[in-house]
Amino acid sequence: xxxxxxxxxxxxAMLYLLPALVLMAIFTFYPLIDTFIISFKEQxxxxxxxxxxxxxxxxxxxxxxxxxxxxxxxxxxxxxxxxVPVSILLSxxxxxxxxxxxxxxxxxxxxxxxxxxxxxxxxxxxxxxxFESHQGLANTIITSxxxxxxxxxxxxxxxxxxxxxxxxxxxxLFTPQWFTSMIVLMVYIIWNSLPFKILILLSALQxxxxxxxxxxxxxxxxxxxxxxxxxxxxxxxxxxxxxxTSFIGAFKEYTSVVAIFGEGAQSVGHRHNMATVVWYIYDxxxxxxxxxxxxxxxxxxxxxAIIMFFTAINGYVGKxxxxx
Amino acid sequence: MDIRLVNLTKIFxxxxxxxxxxxxxxxxxxxxxxIGLLGPSGCGKSTTLYMIAGLLEPTMGQIFxxxxxxxxxxxxxxxxxxxxxNYALYPHLTVKxxxxxxxxxxxxxxxxxxxxxxxxxxxxxxxxxLDRKPKQLSGGQQQxxxxxxxxxxxxxxxxxxxxxxxxxxxxxxxxxxxxxRIQRETGITTVFVTxxxxxxxxxxxxxxxxxxxxxxxxxxxxxxxEQPVNQFxxxxxxxxxxxxxxxxxxxxxxxxxxxxxxxxNLEDQEVNIGIRPEGFEISEDGTLSVEVKQVEHIGRDxxxxxxxxxxxKETFRFIVESGVEVKEHTTIKVAVKPNKCYxxxxxxxxxxx
Numbered sequence: 001x002x003x004x005x006x007x008x009x010x011x012x013a014m015l016y017l018l019p020a021l022v023l024m025a026i027f028t029f030y031p032l033i034d035t036f037i038i039s040f041k042e043q044x045x046x047x048x049x050x051x052x053x054x055x056x057x058x059x060x061x062x063x064x065x066x067x068x069x070x071x072x073x074x075x076x077x078x079x080x081x082x083x084v085p086v087s088i089l090l091s092x093x094x095x096x097x098x099x100x101x102x103x104x105x106x107x108x109x110x111x112x113x114x115x116x117x118x119x120x121x122x123x124x125x126x127x128x129x130x131f132e133s134h135q136g137l138a139n140t141i142i143t144s145x146x147x148x149x150x151x152x153x154x155x156x157x158x159x160x161x162x163x164x165x166x167x168x169x170x171x172x173l174f175t176p177q178w179f180t181s182m183i184v185l186m187v188y189i190i191w192n193s194l195p196f197k198i199l200i201l202l203s204a205l206q207x208x209x210x211x212x213x214x215x216x217x218x219x220x221x222x223x224x225x226x227x228x229x230x231x232x233x234x235x236x237x238x239x240x241x242x243x244x245t246s247f248i249g250a251f252k253e254y255t256s257v258v259a260i261f262g263e264g265a266q267s268v269g270h271r272h273n274m275a276t277v278v279w280y281i282y283d284x285x286x287x288x289x290x291x292x293x294x295x296x297x298x299x300x301x302x303x304x305a306i307i308m309f310f311t312a313i314n315g316y317v318g319k320x321x322x323x324x
Numbered sequence: 325m326d327i328r329l330v331n332l333t334k335i336f337x338x339x340x341x342x343x344x345x346x347x348x349x350x351x352x353x354x355x356x357x358x359i360g361l362l363g364p365s366g367c368g369k370s371t372t373l374y375m376i377a378g379l380l381e382p383t384m385g386q387i388f389x390x391x392x393x394x395x396x397x398x399x400x401x402x403x404x405x406x407x408x409x410n411y412a413l414y415p416h417l418t419v420k421x422x423x424x425x426x427x428x429x430x431x432x433x434x435x436x437x438x439x440x441x442x443x444x445x446x447x448x449x450x451x452x453x454l455d456r457k458p459k460q461l462s463g464g465q466q467q468x469x470x471x472x473x474x475x476x477x478x479x480x481x482x483x484x485x486x487x488x489x490x491x492x493x494x495x496x497x498x499x500x501x502x503x504x505r506i507q508r509e510t511g512i513t514t515v516f517v518t519x520x521x522x523x524x525x526x527x528x529x530x531x532x533x534x535x536x537x538x539x540x541x542x543x544x545x546x547x548x549x550e551q552p553v554n555q556f557x558x559x560x561x562x563x564x565x566x567x568x569x570x571x572x573x574x575x576x577x578x579x580x581x582x583x584x585x586x587x588x589n590l591e592d593q594e595v596n597i598g599i600r601p602e603g604f605e606i607s608e609d610g611t612l613s614v615e616v617k618q619v620e621h622i623g624r625d626x627x628x629x630x631x632x633x634x635x636x637k638e639t640f641r642f643i644v645e646s647g648v649e650v651k652e653h654t655t656i657k658v659a660v661k662p663n664k665c666y667x668x669x670x671x672x673x674x675x676x677x
Contacts, residue, residue: 209410209412211408211410211412212412212414214379214399214406214408214412215406215408215412215414215473216425217379217398217399217400218377218378218379218399218400218404218405218406219400219425219426219429219477220400220401220426220429220430221400221425221429222429225429229414229425230414233414233416233417234415234416236416323415323416
């Protein structure tokens with residue numbers, strides 16, 4: 001009897017899940033697997049579906065010296081490892097500050113949350129105006145303080161670049177111009193990712209029992225120790241969640257680059273010098289050369305593997321460090 | 325070191341209303357004693373405790389630790405240990421780290437921190453649990469850790485907020501003995517807050533009964549129980565609670581309805597008469613007739629639920645020895661023991677006899 005009931009329940013469950021499963025199979029699972037397969041098809045023709053043989057040629061091509069993909073991978077890594085820690089740290093500090101003020105708390109919460117409900121492209125356009133290389137707001141402020149125009153987004157030959165001592169202009173990617181433009185991109189990405197993080201951390205902060213802080217106060221705990229020994233550990237599940245999701249998000253960075261630097265993803269110097277891996281994938285999908293679809297697929301698989309790797313590391317570290 | 329509260333007042337005000345949580349409280353807490361602040365919820369007892377701790381700022385009045393005025397001193401400078409109602413143990417730290425935490429703030433040498441941690445873990449009996457997280461402990465064990473954490477700084481005053489309210493009945497009995505023992509061993513001036521009169525009476529050297537922010541009575545538990553100053557204190561102390569009857573004084577006699585139950589030297593007037601449950605005696609010579617509704621045998625003695633048309637509530641309860649035979653649904657005669665019978669003023673509810 002019970003066995004029969006169980007199998008009927010199972011069938012019922014499958015029936016309810018069917019619509020979602022069918023749609024996901026067509027639009028998620030099939031493309032996922034197909035991408036994997038295409039990445040190994042050499043000379044794969046996007047239109048006819050013909051290919052010469054199965055092998056690693058696509059991977060060899062994207063990793064060959066001078067290929068755009070390597071540059072994109074470098075940019076992506078820089079974005080991930082600079083923007084994620086900085087934005088989490090900043091949002092943590094802002095959330096703690098917001099939580100500790102009483103007057104106008106709601107107002108500031110709204111202010112900090114506004115970018116989240118604003119279109120990424122729109123904010124990108126604002127940024128590209130603020131950091132415009134001739135008359136932008138940033139340059140206006142700098143020149144009024146006695147500095148000279150900075151060639152933030154490229155296009156101003158007279159403009160100066162930053163990091164001239166750090167980077168050689170003859171470098172393949174890491175030129176002073178690249179560094180200057182990357183600053184703008186970082187500011188934008190971090191700015192854009194703050195609201196969500198602040199929201200998550202602030203709500204977590206507000207649910208921490210006030211008595212922990214009272215107990216700490218009675219014991220004469222310093223502000224810094226309260227932050228590092230009580231607040232951060234108690235927020236660690238949320239910080240960990242943000243770390244994983246922002247890692248994945250930053251690896252897939254695309255919109256921000258296009259919003260600021262346009263579809264070519266470049267400031268002056270090398271072509272596509274601000275491009276990311278996802279930009280590369282889109283670029284190769286849209287390529288006029290039909291056989292470049294294989295490169296896009298290989299790029300996507302590499303990105304997938306990298307994200308898997310870092311998520312696994314995060315998961316491993318998280319188990320040891322996060323207190324639930 | 326004794327603690328003195330002088331005209332201590334706390335007013336919680338918002339736009340529309342203000343609440344006098346604590347009103348002109350004057351208490352002296354003698355050095356090395358265990359004092360229970362007792363009252364129903366909302367009577368200001370926790371507020372008082374938090375003001376002593378320095379977590380709340382008094383609206384008016386002063387707090388002295390010994391001769392030192394600590395009213396404007398911040399919590400960490402007062403040298404107190406506080407045990408919170410839900411313990412507030414840091415969930416991400418082990419028991420050992422929790423107990424060490426206050427000492428690490430004081431930048432004490434590591435060896436001494438460990439020695440003290442050991443000492444107080446042993447005092448409260450948790451030395452085998454040092455590597456566990458608070459979640460892995462029972463309520464009673466968490467309580468002990470919280471006490472150890474409060475004591476490890478060797479504060480001058482130990483404050484406990486409803487220390488037993490989160491424990492089950494059996495553990496409560498055990499823990500209250502434990503608190504008493506720890507207090508005796510350390511000799512620390514201890515103030516604790518509770519709404520449970522049995523808890524307060526059983527371990528306190530002195531109790532302070534509070535109502536609506538005002539001190540009602542202070543003294544040794546047994547004295548307060550036997551000589552309550554007003555009807556509130558009489559009703560608040562004792563389980564089962566005291567029974568209130570509507571009565572009168574007439575020509576030197578004390579009456580409930582028309583039945584004479586004792587004598588009085590008061591002028592003729594209407595009064596409330598409070599009689600403790602143990603103040604009744606079933607006897608043929610008794611003058612008060614009551615109707616027995618229900619008889620409950622609870623082992624050591626027998627609890628009788630009875631009614632009389634002059635009681636404040638519909639029924640009242642009294643206790644007789646377990647050997648005494650009482651039949652349900654009969655009317656019996658009872659006598660009232662004069663020393664268990666209190667007479668209260670009808671309006672102000674002050675005790676007049």
